[in-house]
Amino acid sequence: MVDLPLNTVAGAGRTDDQGVSAVSPPVLPDGALRVVALGGLGEVGRNMTVFEHDGRLLVIDCGVLFPDDQQHGIDLVLPDFSMLAGRFDRIDAVVLTHGHEDHIGAVPYLLRHRGDVPIVGSRLTLALLTAKLAEHRIQPVTRRVAEGDRIPLGPFDCEFLAVNHSIPDGLAVAVRTGAGLVLHTGDFKMDQSPLDHRLTDLQGFARLGHEGVDLLLIDSTNAENAGFTPAERDITPAIDRVFATASQRIVVASFASHVHRIQQIATAAARHGRKVAFVGRSMIRNMGIARDLGYLDAPADLIIDANDARDHPADKVVLVCTGSQGEPMSALSRMAARTHPIRIGAGDTVLLASSLIPGNENAVNRVINGLTRWGARVVHSGNALVHVSGHASAGELLHCYNILRPRHVLPVHGEIRHLTANAELAASTGVDYDRILLADNGTVIDLRDGRASVTGRLPAGNVYVDGSHIGDLGGSLEDRRILAEEGFVSIVVIVEAATGQLNGNPEIHARGSVRALEPFDELSGLVVTAVALAAEEKVTDTHDLEQRLRRTAGRWFNRRRRRPMIIPVVVAI
Known part of the structure; x- marks a missing residue:
């Protein structure tokens, strides 16, 4: 190795957000x-x-x-x-x-x-x-x-x-x-x-x-x-088989800049008598540039507007869109979630004309499962040679x-x-x-x-x-992760400003937590005890009391192997 x-x-210095120390280099010597x-x-x-x-x-x-x-x-x-x-x-x-x-x-x-x-x-x-x-x-x-x-x-x-x-x-x-x-x-x-x-x-x-x-x-x-690495031409037969066996619409997902792959799709479409419609702003923009500059060779009557595709028989249309990596807002992801005007249905064929970028496996699998749920046949690099x-x-x-x-x-x-x-x-x-x-x-x-x-x-x-924000988000990404995976719990208590004594019962609310629908009687009792103990110790500062409540609730959730975001609110009257 x-x-x-x-x-x-x-030497040592400050670390970046990946935890690697920064070590200041020397002044660059002349000529180096x-x-x-x-x-x-x-x-x-x-x-x-x-x-x-x-x-x-x-x-x-x-x-x-x-x-x-x-x-x-x-x-x-x-x-x-x-x-x-x-x-x-x-x-x-x-x-x-x-x-x-x-x-x-x-x-x-x-x-x-x-x-x-x-x-x-x-x-x-x-x-x-x-x-x-x-x-x-x-x-x-x-x-x-x-x-x-x-x-x-x-x-x-x-x-x-x-x-x-x-x-x-x-x-x-x-x-x-x-x-x-x-x-x-x-x-x-x-x-x-x-x-x-x-x-x-x-x-x-x-x-x-x-x-x-x-x-x-x-x-x-x-x-x-x-x-x-196999040649681009090696996948032409596999793409041709997809077109030959598709009975309804074909939807192809690719990178918006993958001109070579779109060229192969356009050639196959012309050979099988299908029109090609580009879906999505970046795909339309990039393929328009490629055609204008001569990098994409397609007959003038092959490319149609996506809005006109619905006027053609389903077996005479190919839709080319983005979303091959499972990007949440891409056209294909929205089709899989049924939030796109194009409704995927039984008999449609979806071709993912790209390989997985490391880290995108889960997102892509979700899209494949979603498309399959609506009856589509999904062809991808895992089951056919459709990408190099x-x-x-x-x-x-x-x-x-x-x-x-x-x-x-x-x-x-x-x-x-x-x-x-x-x-x-x-x-x-x-x-x-x-x-x-x-x-x-x-x-x-x-x-x-x-x-x-x-x-x-x-x-x-x-x-x-x-x-519109650009920069270091600090700990907010960790907060978002916790909110996404564990939800949050708020604990609201009202205390007497002078004595710290509890005024009324605690209110505990949960959102996105697995325990959101369960009673919090046990936790509520622990909160009452924590407030009472703080009052005995003459702790009246609301911030200090909020920290005690956060620790009390945190221990309770930890025993249940849960770590939601805990937001204590103490109101002194």
Whole structure:
């Protein structure tokens, strides 16, 4: 196993909301390059890496993480921009590797700090981002690049290479500075027969390997999977079988940016005489952009408005929507809950055209069960080959290591187990263990004189978007969890202000608690006793008495293995 490099950092400091200590790094030496990932390490999402050199900053990707089941009421999770505080004017550019939300979704929030930061990306990536920013009423400063381009961005000499992924126009980024050459692969795989005929530029990788890659940041998502990721074309027969056997409507759920998958659906629909209707704002917006730019090839009469779909026979329609990850407010989740105008019924076929993102299993299973309850046949990656990943498996990663021969490796984009598996792959190709950097978000890595080392750790906790509020929610998420799982109990007592004696009987109310419908006679007696004891001890402060009541009720509930939120209210008269 490879030791976490953070273990080599001396000192202690404050901790972020993941409980990891922050250790202030030293002043960056002249000519050195500093690399700090603010997201994407230990998680699948929220990808963002900051490069610092000669007093200037370069950001690669700026994405969001979607909330899990324990983050009640949260819309999005952002990277922590605190390391950029007071230095937003030093950012020479934000470079985007591709147009997925976990790589571009946080850009609107970054631009709130400085609206004229240049955004660099490919044609489709910038088009998707510009449409997103329009919803935030932001007009970005953009610079379009393509594979083969090499441009200076401040002191950073950036070269862009084509990589194949589940969305067109993906790019790897080679960053040259006086400190050395860094290659960031972005998300990639090595599909040898991609739908858009755009191959990962292995010749370019080999050329960089010959030049000498000092630090490689490499996609880890599928590092645990042996062999090579199947080609996109491999799932065409399975999709065709779904269309051939469907007797009524077909509803396809996919990411709104998965142009390749939607292309396969559109092709199958045309072959089987069905019209395609897009459902949901993001799906309509993104597919409109893809069609306008030529990334989605569909006959003019194939695509119809969702409102017009009801005028077509059920066996002549395909509805394409979001919700493949069980997102609560997505079109598919609302269909499963019968809160969407489209009513799923017997004979309908629902195709989940994506794989599960870790952590979304429960949400997706709830949607599948809900759809099945209404009589739909649900086809998903667990029972048919209807999706292939957009990330390189172990065989492809080994191939990259052997081509690039990097001096140092920083696995990125993955949970801890993915990063560790990728580190082991690097070691198996001859990369020294002490040159493989397993890092957490916020880990500071300095590259100097051809040597990369961990020099500290900056705060890199979660920043939550909750409606119009953006920031640290403190303990409110824990409160929400308790309320969701255990409910709350309020205890209201009235006491004499002078003596602390109880005036009348306690009132106990429960909401969302398993004991909400049960009598609280025993607990009420304990409350009376606690108030009486406090009066004997001449405790008349209402706050102190509320704390006693909270402890009394807490012990009573603990004996019953319940921990609701307890809200004591003492009124002194």
